[in-house]
Amino acid sequence: MIAVSVSKPIHILLVDDNPNNLKVLSEAIQGCGWKALMATDGESAIEQTEYARPDLILLDVMMAGIDGFETCRRLKTNPITQNIPVIFMTALADSTDKVTGLEIGAVDYITKPFQQEEVIARLKLHLKISHLTRTLEERVQNRTAELTQSLEQLQQTQLQMIQSEKMSTLGQMVAGIGHEINNPVGFIGGNISYIEEYVNNLLRLVSLQQQKLAQLDPEIQELVEEIDLEYLAEDLPKLLSSMRQGITRLKDISLSLRTFTRTDISSQVEFQIHQGIDSTLMLLKHRLKGNGDRPKIQVVTQYGELPAISCYPGQLNQVFMNIIANAIDAFDELDQNHSNQEITAYPNTITITTSVDSQQQTVTICIQDNGPGMLAEVQARIFEQSFTTKAVGKGTGLGLAISHQIIVEKHNGKVNCLSIPGEGTKFIITLPI
Template sequence: MDDFFSKPRRILLVDDNPNNLKVMSEAIQGYGWQALMATDGESAVEQVEYAAPDLILLDIMMPGIDGFETCRRLKANSITQNIPIIFMTALSDTTDKVKGLEIGAVDYITKPFQQEEVIARLKLHLKISHLTYTLEQSVQERTAELTQSLQQLQQTQLQLIQSEKMSTLGELVAGIGHEINNPIGFISGNCSHIEEYVKDLLRLVNLQQQKLPYPDLETEELLEEIDLEYLAEDLPKLLLSMRQGICRLKDISLSLRTFARSDISSKVKFQIHEGIDSTLMLLKHRLKDQGDRSKIEVVTQYGELPPITCYPGQLNQVFMNIIANAIDAFDDLYQNRSDQKIPNTIMITTSVEHQQQAVTICIEDNALGIPTEVQARIFEPSFTTKPVGKGTGLGLAISHQIIVDKHNGQITCSSTSGQGTKFTITLPI
C-alpha cells in the first residue's frame, strides 16, 4: 500500500473561492500529489474526461451548475462514474450532506478545513478506490479464467462423447460386418451354382415331358398339385430376387464400413460423395412412408469434387446428424399439420469454391424451419428443442466441433420458420 501512495496522485479541486483552492492546493502538493483546479461545474466536467483525476473534491455552492448537478453528470458518464467524489460543505448543512451521499459522493468535508483531516480522508478514499479497482480486476480475471475453464471442460466432454460414440460405432460395425459378410459370401458364392442346378433340372423336366408325353395317373396328379408350368416360370424370378437381396446386403455392409471409418488417429483422402451416399443408405428406411407422413424425396446435385484430406468417419457423423434432424422435422411437421400437401424434399448439393480452395456441402429441407431465437443456440452443448428422451442436444454441438475444430472448416445454419432449414458446410481441400 505504501507503493500505491508513492506514485503521484491527481486530485481535482472544484471551488469558486480562490482562497479555498489555494489552501487545498498547497496541502495536496505538500503531500506530493498533483492538484488540478476548476472554478465551476461545467469546466470541471470537461476537465475530468481528459485529465482523469484519481479523486475529486467538489464544492456544493458554485455559479452555473452546482455541485449536486456536477456530481450527477459525472456519475452518469461511464468514463467518469467510478472516480470517487468528496463534497465540501458547511458544518450545519446536514440536508446537503445526505443529498450528496445519495447521488453518489463517497464522503464530505466540512468548512473551514483542517488540513490533517483533509489529507487523512483523501488517503482513505484513495485506498478504498484502489482496493475496489484491484478487487474488480481480480474478479474479472477470475471470471474469465472460470469461463475459459468451463469452455475447455465442455469441449473435452464433447470430445469424449464423440470419441466414445465413434469407438462404440466402430466396434458395432466391425462385429456386424464380420457376422454379415460370412453368410453373404457363402450365399452369394452358392447362388450361381443353384441357378445352374435349377436350369439343368428344368431342362431335364422339359426333356422328359417331350419323351413321355402321356404320364401315368399319379404323375398327372402331382403335376397338377405343384403347377409345374407356374413353378418353371416363377423359380428363376425368385432366384433373381434373392440375388438382388444379396446385393442389397452387400451395399448395406459397405455403407456401414464407409460410414464408421476407423480413422480417428489420422486424416486420410476421402470422397465426400461416398460419405453422403452411405449415410443416405443407412437412413433409407426412415425416408419411406411413415403412416400419415408421405415419403421424403432426397435430391442430390453433386459437383465434381476432388478427394479431401479429412476424418471420414467424423464427417459422416455430421451428415447423419443433419439429415436425421431433417427427417425428425418432417415427422414433427405431420404431427402438427396432417394436411401438408407440399412434397417432402431434402436437397443435397456440393460444389468447389476454387478461390477459397474449399468444398461446400449444402443440406436443405422444406420442413418446419427453426425459430430465430433457437437458431442462435443450436450449436450449444446440451441445447435441444426435442422432448425428454428424444434428444441429447449433442448432435449439432459435436458436428460444429468436428467441422470447425477438427477440419478448420465452417458450418452455418439459415432457416425461415415454417419454410425450411439449410445447413452449409465448408471444408478446406
C-alpha cells in the same frame, strides 16, 4: 505519501467557485506529491473529468450554475466517469443533504471550514479504497476469464471424449454387425449362382420329360396341377433374381457401414466426400421412407466434381448423419401439425449440394431442407453444448456441438446455419482440400 503503488501520478480534481478554497486545497494536495486539477463550475468539471480521468474529485455542493448534487448525478450516470470517487465539500449541516449526496453516489463529506489535515487524511483513505477496489475488480475479471477459459476447455474435452466414445462404440458395433452379415451373405452369394444353375437344369428336365411323355401318369398329372408347375417354372427364376438383389443390397449396407465409421483411421487420409454422404443416406434410408404420420422424404443430390480431400472420414460422416437426422426429426414434428393435403402440396425435401472453389482450395457441402425452420434466438444457440429444442429423451444437445467441433477444430473448416421460420434450414460446411 499514501502507501499505494501506482504507475502514474495521482490526479485530484478540485471543483469550487471560491478561488481561495482552490488555492489552499491545491497547495495541500501538491504538498503530498499529487497533481491538482481545478474547475470553478459543474459543467467544466464534467468536461474535464471525461478527458482527464482524475483519481478522485473534491466537489463543492453550493455553486453557480448546476450545483454539486446535479454535477455528481451526471458524473455517476456517465459510464466513463461513474467509477471515480466523489467527496463533497459543504457548509451545509443538514443531515438530509448529506444523505442525498451519498444516495446519488458520493463516498464522503468534508464540512467547511475544513482542516487541511482532515482533508488529506480522507483523501488518502478513499484513494486507498479506490485502488484496492480496482485491484480486486481486476483480479475478479482475470479470475473470471481464467475460469471461463477453463470451462470452455473442459467442455471441449468432454465433447472430444463423448465423440471418441461414440465413434469407438459405433465402430465396435459395426464391426460385429459386418462380421455377422458378411459370413452368411458370402455363403449365400457364393452359392446362389449354383442354385440358379441347378434349378434351371431341373426345370429343363421337367420340360423335356413333359415333351417326351405323351401321356402322363394320372398321379403325376395330379401333382403337376396341385403345385401349378407352369406358374412355378415361371416364378422360381424371379425369386432367385430377387434373392440375388437382396444379397447385393446387404453387401451395399455392409459397405456403407464400413465407409460410414472408418474408426480404424487415426490420421487424416484422402477421402471422397460423396462416398460419405451416400453411405449416410444408405443408413438413414429406413427413416426417409414414409410412415403412418408422414410421407416419404425426398432427397435430391446435386454433386459437383469434387476432388478427394484430406480428412477424418468417420468424423465427417458423423457430421452428415447429425445434420440429416435433425432434418428428418424436424419433418416428423412438422407433419404432426399439418393435414395430409398440406403435406402432399409441399413434399418434404432434403437437398444436398456440393461444389469446389479452386482459388480458395476449399469444398462446400450444403444440406438444405424445406422444414419448419428456426427462430433467430434458437439459431444463435444450436452449436452450444447441451442445447436442444427436442422433448426430454429425444435429444441430448450434443450432436451439433460435436459437429461444430469436428468441422472447425479437427478440419480447420467452417460450418454456418441459415434458417427462416416456415421456410427451412440450410447448413453450409466449408472444408479445406
